[in-house]
Amino acid sequence: MKILAIASAGGHWIQLLRLLSAFEGHDISFMSTKASFASTVNGMSFYAVPDANRWNKLKLIYLAFRVAKVVYTLKPQVIISTGAAPGLMGIIAGKLLGSKTIWVDSIANVEKVSLSGKIALHFADKVYTQWPDLATQKITFAGNVLS
Template sequence: MRILAIASAGGHWIQLLRLKPAFAEQEVIFVSTKQSFSETVKEHDFYSIPNASRQSKLRLIYMAFCVAKLILSLKPDIVITTGAAPGLLGIMIGKILGLKTLWVDSIANVERVSLSGKIAIFFADNVYTQWPHLATSKIKFSGSVL
């Protein structure tokens, strides 16, 4: 199975790295917004994409183009993300292309699921929270990754 694991910088990236043991025996390709992160996944292929947020609509469009291009060229079986913008775009594009998709909301979202996580509910095959009290019929809790 070929897994595309995608996350933005900071805590999202750290939490994605904590999921690496779950990917054992699989081909994993990592994607993030900082080229220097390739050093943390030396044993895997790594691709850097431009950073963007909802405050920069044009950059989001460019990021979506870059993510779509990667997904089309790499042909993963599943897209997994811990957020935020690049992960959400990966989930959306992956779903449109018929791929399996998985969203793990950040552990930092203690009070409520993130905005990206709320959107991911409509696209991801599975959405996970890291807090038991945030689980619903559409959002699963199976523990935390930190």
């Protein structure tokens, strides 16, 4: 199975790496906002994209096009993200192209689901929270990535 795993730098990336064992035996590619992260997934395809957020709309649009281009080129069967903007853009692009999509909201979101997570609810096939109190009919709690 071809999988694209996407996360921003920092905690999002660390949480994504904690999920690596679930991808064993699959053709996995990674995408993040720091090119230097390629060394943390040696031997696997890696795509660097610019960082962006809701405060810079032009960068966000540019990010969306860059992510969509990679998704269109790779045509992954599954896209998984732990956040934030690059992952959301990947979830949206993947959904439009027929990929199965999974959003894992960051463990840092203790009191409420992230803005990206709320938007991902409209596109992702499955949305996970890492806090039992945030689980709903649409958001699944199945434990946390960082323990």
